[in-house]
Amino acid sequence: MALKLKAITWQLCVLSLISFTGDSIVQWFHLPLPGSVLGIAILFALLSLGIVKAAQLQMVTGFLLKHMAFFFIPITVGLMNYWDFFCVNGIGLFGSMAVSLLIAFLVFRITGPKEKKGE
Template sequence: MKKLLAFTGQLILLLIICKLGYYLADILHLPIPGNVIGMIVLFILLQTKVLKVEWIELASGFLVKHLAFFFIPITISLMTMGWLFIEFGLGLALSLGVSLIFGFIVSAWTVQKLSHRGEVKQHDSAHHNL
C-alpha cells in the first residue's frame, strides 16, 4: 500500500515535470519537444541534487522497464496503414530494413573500436548492481 502511494506520487511528479517541459518549450519558443525538455529538466534537478534519484526511482524504473508496453497501441495503428505498404511496400521495406542494418553495424562497431575494451569491461561489472 505504501509502495503504491509512493509510486503514484512519483508518477504525478514525472507528469508535472513533463508538463513543465511543454510549458518551457512553449514560452521559450524552443524547437525541441516538451517531453525532451522535461527530461533535461529532470536531469538538471538530479545533477544539482534538488531531487534525489530515490524519490522517483520506483515510477521511473517501472516506466523505463516497460517502455515497450506503451508502444503497443501505436503498433496496433499499423492495421490502418495497409494502403501505405501496398502502394510503397518494396521501397519502404528496403529503406527501413537496409538503413537499420547498417545503422546498427556502424554505431556499435564505432563504439567498440574506439573504446578501450578492458577499461569499459571493468566499469561494466562495477555498474551491474545499478
C-alpha cells in the same frame, strides 16, 4: 500497501510535472524540439544538481521500465499507417537511427561507470 501507493502516486506526479513543464516551455517559447525531450533534460539537470535523488523516483521508474514494451505497442501499430513513407525513406531513417545509437553508446562509454581492472 497504502503507503506504497501514495509513494508511487507522488513519484508519478513529480515526473508528470517535469514533463508538463517541458511541454509548456516549448509551447511558450516556440522551441523547435519536442516537449518530452526538454522534460528529460530538466529531469537530468535536477538529478545532476541533486535537487531530485534517483532513489526518490525509484518505484515509479522501475515500474515504467519493467512495462516499457507495453507503452510502445500503440506506436508500433500506428506506424503501419505510414508504411509507404517508410518504404521510401527507410534507408535515411535507419541511417539516422544508427548514428544516434552510436552517439548514445559513445556518450555512455565516456560518462558511464568505469570498470575496474580486477572485475
